[in-house]
Amino acid sequence: MRAKIVGVAVAAMLTLAVSACGAGDDKKGDDASAKEPGLVIWADDKRAPVLESFKAQFEKELGVTVKVEAVSKDLQANFVTASQGDNAPDVVVGAHDWIGNLVQNGAIDPVQLTDPQKAGFNADALKAVSYNGQIYGAPYAMENLALIRNTELAPEAPATFEDLVADAKKLKQDGKTEELLSLQVGQNGDAYHAYPLYASAGGYLFGEKANGDYDPADLGVGKPESVKAFEKISALGKDGVLKTSIGSENSTPLFTSKKTAYLVSGPWAIADVKKSGIKYDITPIPGFKGMDKATPFLGVQSFFVAAKGKHKAVAQEFVTNYVTGKDLAKALYTADPRPPALTAAFDEVKAADPDIAKFQAAGAGAKPLPSIPEMSAVWDPFGKAEAAIVGGSDVTETVNGAATAISGAIKK
Known part of the structure; x- marks a missing residue:
């Protein structure tokens, strides 16, 4: 369950790039394949299929190409290595306790959440993704023993x-x-x-x-x-x-x-x-x-904006406007049932899944994993x-x- 850095980057992970054309940056429409910029998302094997199922919606509404890559092993280590080169994705999905290492390596940017968006998250989850007074992740799931x-x-x-x-x-x-x-x-x-x-x-x-x-x-x-x-x-x-x-x-x-x-x-x-x-x-x-x-x-799963990504503006838009949405939060819960960090999603799923509320109650007073x-x-x-x-x-x-x-x- 706990992710630790145990390896070095896999060379294949360093070849990822955005598929995009040169025209149409500021146009939006159904033909996302002809739009710029692009968006590359790295996630693990459980989350990647969920994001892939939303791909068409993301592309239509963002007006960009979206490429979801499943990184099955050493996701954090691969991301840090890619960030040190010229092959970083735009968004990466991972655990909140990566934040200190990622910030130290200059791999992620603060996430620009509005006050209403912040208010929509569980307060403990938001605290977990905060580091040195700034919010570095948009949380989507919580976990505790x-x-x-x-x-x-x-x-x-x-x-x-x-x-x-x-x-x-x-x-x-x-x-x-x-x-x-x-x-x-x-x-x-x-x-x-x-x-x-x-x-x-x-x-x-x-x-x-x-x-x-x-x-x-x-x-x-x-x-x-x-x-x-x-x-x-x-x-x-x-x-x-x-x-x-x-x-x-x-x-x-x-x-x-x-x-x-x-x-x-x-x-x-x-x-x-x-x-x-x-x-x-x-x-x-x-x-x-x-x-x-x-x-x-308390462990919190989050979306991070890559500091060395090629499309940082659209990455910020994606993380702040889609990860804060109830539909994606519920879909991620369905794929891997853990208490959603988004309060509106949590309130909906707990009615059908009482275990979720019980885990949250068992974690009352839990301290974020350092x-x-x-x-x-x-x-x-x-x-x-x-x-x-x-x-x-x-x-x-x-x-x-x-x-x-x-x-x-x-x-x-």
Whole structure:
């Protein structure tokens, strides 16, 4: 689910160009193929077909050619590389936590939303796409983790994480389940899925400035709060609640095969849960007794205007006038059901899909996933520290090692 930069550009991605003719810039009509400028949009495999289905409408109303390109792997890395050359698309679709890296690389421009357009979005989603006081993306979908529960095995939502563990142990002892909880850790850890429990126990990744922006100078990993939080995670590892044998490939199947009553995941898991026929409910991840809420991160999917695109004016028009429209927002939801960031679209789809409202409720108070460039230094050391600690390694030594690795990467 979380996108990380793991590769370099694919040469084929760098050959994209707009198909256009030289005349007719300022004319609009049905024959979009004869119009200038053009518009090239990069999106992943799920979003590209939706945008393609709107292509004729975009071309007619914008009066330009539109080319939608599906980039299946390393979309962020490919976009940054293309922006450093002369092959950038005009619009790219991606996660809000790319913003710091994209701004640092001069790859995207601020999005010029009007005040009424801003008011049409979920306030938390709009905050997530803001960076250094400017809005850099038009948000269209939100996501966060929640507790998905088999209601036949666990009819009541646990009030605390300790209640969840006690109930899960009883279910296992009674032979009704095989695992206490499905929360992905994997052999290399998973900072995103660990964060709600880490936050409940008092840990943090970065402090915040007075204006609410994340402060890269205040790294929480290595502070006493983080050691305390990882002590709780260590205890869950020793108790068999968290396991490195549960990762992204088997976390949802464990739940859909009824081997556990509890799954911590996001909206992306619901399609498989529904296919399994399990009766389920979606509620907030419970926090530790007497400690903070188990606050997940808020992720926001967005449209960005490329700073090095060849048709920046029409790209701004597209992002501000079409991504802010209800029809496109609903179509993107249908292709990949996640709570729409556009309030009008959210209000319509939640009537037919109560899960959407439940995920949003479970994410109440969620903090936007840090989009500062320094966050890229956190994922690997934090995850590996989690996996080691779940596996029984010394907490203080492991956390301090992760802090040293993160700090060193940030200073480079």
